[in-house]
Amino acid sequence: MxxxxxxxxxxxxxxxxxxxxxxxxxxxxxxxxxxxxxxxxxxxxxxxxxxxxxxxxxxxxxxxxxEGLDGTDDAPSRPKDTSKAKKPASAPYSKKSASSKTKNPLFEKRSRSFGIGGDIQPNRDLTRFVKWPQYVRLQRQRVILNQRLKVPPAIAQFSNTLDKNTATNLFTLLNKYRPESKQEKKARLDAAAKDVADGKKADPKADGKKPLFVKYGLNHVVALIEAKKAQLVVIADDVDPIELVVYLPALCRKFGVPYVIVKGKARLGTLVHKKTAAVAAIADVRSEDSRELANLVSAAKANYLDKFEDARRHWGGGLRGNKSSAMLRKRAAKPGAAAPVAPAAEA
Known part of the structure; x- marks a missing residue:
């Protein structure tokens, strides 16, 4: 001091x-x-x-x-504080008063070690670590490319498929007119040959009308459309290459034939006993199914024929990813920047 x-x-x-x-x-x-x-x-x-x-x-x-001094002799001394030090306030809940659960001695704690050579690791979702086959990677990349690239209207219309309820009614009707398989055809021909051998029939084709079956095959269906004999044309949406069927909607519209686009060429293939089928057509049905066919034809006209001009003007694709969309939104949020944000792709 x-x-x-x-x-x-x-x-x-x-x-x-x-x-x-x-x-x-x-x-x-x-x-x-x-x-x-x-x-x-x-x-x-x-x-x-x-x-x-x-x-x-x-x-x-x-x-x-x-003790009140600064090291000099002439500084007055300060009296020591002889009072007892204050005790801190006790905790409101002591450890003794805390409720302790009684442990059951029958259950022993068995701690596990997940190190090398230890216990078996718990089950985990390792999907993101999987090295997927090449065909899986290709089909996923194809989906992303179809979302990113701009798709012309002629190809984009194939993404507009028939709704589930109408498609169910359609395939219910088509299953009634499935073509006969090889085994069924062999059994029918054997029975007809046996009848001819027994003298019951002189000609197996004499009394039989043409069977009512679903028509399939690209060239066959195109011929039916051009002859205006097809009452309803069913086109698959995933035909590869798409050039095989890309002209069919315009052809059907030109000749006034109703058409629908359904999901899955494999589903059409199952209908006609093949692996895949690009297109199928109904030429004629029995009288009891005519009402159901009329409902399907009206739905096809409302969803496809009447909206053909709108489909010709709408491009597909052009969807951005989540990262790109977020970057554009951030850029547009800056003052003085008004950049249009493209829609993000659905996850």
Whole structure:
């Protein structure tokens, strides 16, 4: 304190003894002593071994006060605090009062080690670690490319497939007119030959009308459309290459033949006992199924023939990914930027 008093005396013009007494008074009574623009403060509520800070002309000078003294003999001593130290408040809930669950001794804790050579690891979903076959990767990449690239209207119309309920009614009707399989044809011919051998029939084709079956085969169906004999044409949406059937909607519209686009060439193939089929057609049905066919024809006209001009003007694809869409939204949010944001692809 004596060194600080001497420094304050030099800068304030006070005598060293006066500054010293003022500082000790500040320590005792927790007041602020001003020396012109210089301030000396102290906090007596601190412990005996505390630091008092004096601010002198912008510089901080620290002095250590031990039991109220600054190291000089002439400084008055501060009485020691003989009061007992305050005890901290006890916790509201002690450990003893906390409710402890009684452990069942029959159940033992068996900790497992999942290190090398340890316990078996738990089941995890490792889908993202799978190295998928090439055909899976290709078909996924093809889907992404079809979403990103702009698709011409003639090809984009094949993504507009028939709804599920109407497609169910359609295939219910088509299954009634499935062509006979090789085994059924062989059994029919054997029976007809047996009848001819027994003399029951002179000609197996004499009394039989042409059977009512679903017509399939691209060239056959095109001939039926051009002859206006097809009452309803069913086209698959995933024919590869698409050029095989891309002209069929325009051909059907030209000749006024109703057509529908359904999902899955394999589903059409199952209908005609093949692996796949690009197109099928109904030429004629029995009288009991004529009403159901009329409902399907009206639905085909409403969904496809009447909307053909709209389908010719709508391009497909052009969908951006999530990252690209987020980047464009962030760029458009900046002031002075009004860039159009393309729609994001559905996940």
């Amino acid at each position: 004596a060194m600080v008093a001497a420094a304050l005396g030099r800068v304030s013009g006070w005598k060293e003894r006066e500054v010293y007494e003022a500082g000790m008074y500040a320590l005792k009574h927790a007041v602020v002593v001003r020396f012109g623009q210089r301030i000396m403060t102290a906090n007596p509520l601190q412990s005996a071994h505390a630091s008092s800070t004096l601010v002198i002309a912008g510089d901080v000078v620290r002095c250590h006060i031990e």
